[in-house]
Amino acid sequence: MEPLRGDETTVGETTVVARGCRLDDAPVRAVLETDARPRFFWAAGTESIAARGSAATVTADGQSRFDDVRTALEALFADCSVPDDLPSAARPRAFGGFAFHNGTHEEADSPWDGFPSAAFFLPEIQVTKKDDDAWLTTVATGPEAATEAETLLEEWRDRLVADSESEPGIPPGISHRERTPTQDGWREQVAAAVASVDRGDLQKVVLAQSLSATLDTELSVPDVMARLSRTYPDCYRFMLSPDAGGTFFGATPERLVSVRGRTVRTEALAGSTGRGDTPAEDEWLAAELLDSEKDRHEQKLVADAIRDQLEPFASTVRIGDRTIRRLATVQHLRTSITAELDDDEHVLSLVEALHPTPAVGGLPPDAALRTIRETEAFDRGWYAAPIGWVDAAGNGTFAVGIRSAVATEREATLFAGAGIVADSDPDREWDEVQLKYRPILDELE
DSSP states (O other), X not given: OOOBOXXXXXXXXXXXXXXXXXXXXXXXXXXXXXXXXXEEEEEETTXXXXXXXXXXXXXXXXXXXXXXXXXXXXXXXXXXXXXXXXXXXXXXXXXXEEOSSSSOOTTSOOSOTTOOSEEEEEEEEEEEEETTEEEEEEEEESTTXXXXXHHHHHHHHHHHHHOOOOOOOOOOXXXXXXXXXXXXXXXXXXHHHHHHHHHTSOSEEEEEEXXXXXXXXXXXXXXXXXXXXXXXXXXXXXXXXXXXXXXXXXXXXXXXXXXXXXXXXXXXXXXXXXXXXXXXXXXXXXHHXXXXXXXXXXXXXXXXXHHHHHTTTOSEEEEEEEEEEEOSSEEEEEEEEEEEOSSOOOHHHHHHHHSSOTTTSEESHHHHHHHHHHHOSXXXXXXXXXXXXXXXXXXXXXXXXXXXXXXXXXXXEEEEEEEEOTTOOHHHHHHHHHHHHHHHHTTTO
């Protein structure tokens, strides 16, 4: 098929050109299994995207990191020539995310080397599959951008046609694991947090744990993503390997925000219980969760806070009914939230307003974040932070990076947390965290 072409766009000495063509299939793992960095994978609903290589990279730090990234990406997309007939699903997107905190935990040993406070890249190679359609998109920069983009398109089109998806291998196995904190340490942390709630210093705080696993064999994250996609097809599956360091990956049930035009979609996800061994037990556990005063209170705090954060942007915010969100190992309380923006807004403006929601931070926000920093003996890095994509129109979708891990070839560090409120029981919260490890742990053991 003849590639789709657009006119070159030059600003100063920078030329950014995109090319695209339709594919019969989209073997996304062929893109992810290359050694090139950065690499990114995203799957949600009927859409999956694999990307690699960087035509342009944006990083930022400091209090203005969200605004700095937005400004840089707007300028980058303004300079990008895209064929008019390339469908929206196949147009170039910038992929990336943010750290949970602005800055790192200076006293903690961190597996997050190579992950800035904010990082996005415009990929050289982007393979998109949506419903039954598949597309290859290439991007190049510089004086010879048009030629380079077309060369990349021809090379990768031939490569992908010759490739096919293989079955994922078996999990690597775990030879050693170490939890931070210990269960006794966790009891002390939860007791201190509950005392802060009782004093009125906090309404809620989300405390996290980390689990470091030494692997028996080398980890293939693309294999993990293939298995996660089968087990958690209704979750946001993501993977990011930055220019250096490990790979952050996961299967999160929680959308932070989606913006398309002036329509905003988000959700309040809080309160957890396990899955039953039988349908009857499953329904009983769900009913118990719906009737739990503690869990309903925790979930209402999240929904109300999200509404308050959206109201400066939208005069009408609609909060749906409380429902059960069932996953393979856990059930949650979920409330869908939608809004119509009063004006055009970039998705990153909404990301900045919403992060962190009380589902992963707490209330009041400043006091909760201070408690998290003072309590947790590890760096959250990109755990529980926004990860997703942005397009040239300022549309995009971001998930909350939970049910996740950061890994190198033989080491993986998993993260999971629990919301602490006045009625929290330390041992019950401990058990909840262990449930939340299962999506990733099951793919490693």
